[in-house]
Amino acid sequence: MTAFAHPRIDPESGICEYFSAGQCESCSLMRTPHDAQVDEANTQLKALLAHAMTPATVWEEPLVSAPWGFRTKAKMMVRGTANAPVFSFPGTHEGVDLADCPLYPALVTDVLESARALIRRAQVPPYNLDKRRGEIKYVLVTATPTEAMVRLVLRSTSALDRIREHLALLDPRVSVVSANIHPEHEALIEGAEEIHLAGADRLRLPIGGIDVDVLPRSFTQTNTAVASELYAQVARWILDTGAHTAWDLYCGVGGFALSIAHEARARGAHMDVTGIEITNEAIESARGSAKRHGFAGAVGPLTTPEPSVRAHFDTADATEWARHQSNLPEAIVVNPPRRGIGDALATVLNGSGVRTIAYSSCNPETLAADLARMPNYRIARARLIDMFPHSAHNEALVLLTRTTAEER
Ligand SMILES: C[S@@+](CC[C@H](N)C(=O)[O-])C[C@H]1O[C@@H](n2cnc3c(N)ncnc32)[C@H](O)[C@@H]1O
Known part of the structure; x- marks a missing residue:
């Protein structure tokens, strides 16, 4: 386990920094080899x-x-402000940014960082649950070893033009971009409407000797x-x-x-x-x-x-x-x-x-x-x-x- 080098993993103990600081408990078995x-x-x-x-x-x-870098899907809840968006896991500490969680391969973290740059430049306000205001609710990423699909879950279409204008800020390995429109205030992550923004309409995910098509609203294993x-x-x-x-x-x-x-x-x-x-x-x-x-x-x-x-x-x-x-x-x-x-x-x-x-x-x-x-x-x-x-x-x-x- 210690052979894996990641800035968030203590090389001595093999334990993730977010876990030892009590900032994320998703990996509840972290102390067990x-x-x-x-x-x-x-x-x-x-x-x-x-x-x-x-x-x-x-x-x-x-x-x-x-043990690390295996998680090819990220579902990040977006909070904070348009100038400082925070990407956290639904159900964990909301203020803790986990875009560089060591469960993700580097490609996922890079893509999330590029999505953060897009949100900032396009000035898309994160959704505020209490005030029921703001636009961006989640950033969803699905990655292959070489490419990624990014989906921006938005409350409405009002920020779409600004987002479209700055799509070039996304990591060049992003091959599919779409917006999911989710106006309701409810626990479900996604809404019913999907709007294609750029790139192909689907990701090609290699599994074994074949690759499978993945359209945005389909389930894939993590x-x-x-x-x-x-x-x-x-x-x-x-x-x-x-x-x-x-x-x-x-x-x-x-x-x-x-x-x-x-x-x-x-x-x-x-x-x-x-x-x-x-x-x-x-x-x-x-x-x-x-x-x-x-x-x-x-x-x-x-x-x-x-x-x-x-x-x-x-x-x-x-x-x-x-x-x-x-x-x-x-x-x-x-x-x-x-x-x-x-x-x-x-x-x-x-x-x-x-x-x-x-x-x-x-x-x-x-x-x-x-x-x-x-x-x-x-x-x-x-x-x-x-x-x-x-x-x-x-x-x-x-x-x-x-x-x-x-x-x-
Ligand atoms: C655990 S996932 C497995 C998907 C697939 N076998 C794979 O490996 O990616 C379960 C799947 O069941 C689908 N599902 C849920 N309820 C269903 C139902 N009543 N009938 C058929 N499929 C259903 C979900 O949409 C989801 O794609």
Whole structure:
């Protein structure tokens, strides 16, 4: 951990200055060495999922993140004044500027600093929660290793002309700029209207051997390096079962589905994968990626000599959609929000008879509850995914296989 040099990290203790000064508590496990954090989380996850394991369950080695510089998304709340904007994390100490948090790669910090220069020059007053006045509420950044998308969340369009005039102040690596208009005074970070300001309409995010389109209002994982390996792991597991048909439920911009398609193509295997997601923009992103990678055509019959690979995406509620399908696939991937898949989808999956289900969860507690609702499936393989180092959050991945009545 101490090998990483960052001005905010004490080289002796490996502890972040903001944490030791009591200015930020986001990384609540900071005093525990990273490898001990992973060991502890792994032990806890095993205990939590014990009820869904069998003597044959394979518990894989954890997928371990880089300890610093891994966070490729920044959501900064903007406070202070137009001349001195303060970028802090929602829910932490409001006056503490965290643009150079060591969880970010240097590109994210540079882009945030350039956004600060833009706000100053364009004289965009930060939003004041108590007075309900001001314009800029948040700066949102999503970065690849070489480029970034910047979104300015504004109360109204009144500062847009001034912002447009000074866009050249943004870091030259910013390839997408948009404004999100959020007039309401509420806890949600974003509003419904997105206005393109400059550059391309979408970011291209490399994951594994492919790159995925990301339109501004789509979800992406916070730790791209770990997410890429997570997608690749699931793709290998699914292809290893010999499946030729799969669903990716809660697919977002299609990371799992596209990785499955990519792995199938690399193996010369047939694959027909369908991704389902509730957000239109994420589906539009996924369709764009499928087209660019040649996964958008119709899948050929399994008997043709040339293997064909197709990734198809639709906007729908995952539970409602799954409930109404008559053709079930050989494998299903689910990656729901923190609330989990819930009783309704767990019941549909439990009764489906599908051979293999991969469940990737950012909330092991709801994963454990969902698995308790699916007694027809037991964990064949499991892996702790260290997606959010130094925090109490973890991603958990399980591969479930259908059990016979005797095994239950
Ligand atoms: C944890 S994210 C996973 C996204 C994607 N698998 C990835 O790796 O980027 C959960 C996704 O579920 C979507 N979602 C939320 N509720 C949904 C629902 N009822 N049906 C389908 N998708 C939903 C969200 O918009 C979000 O994109």
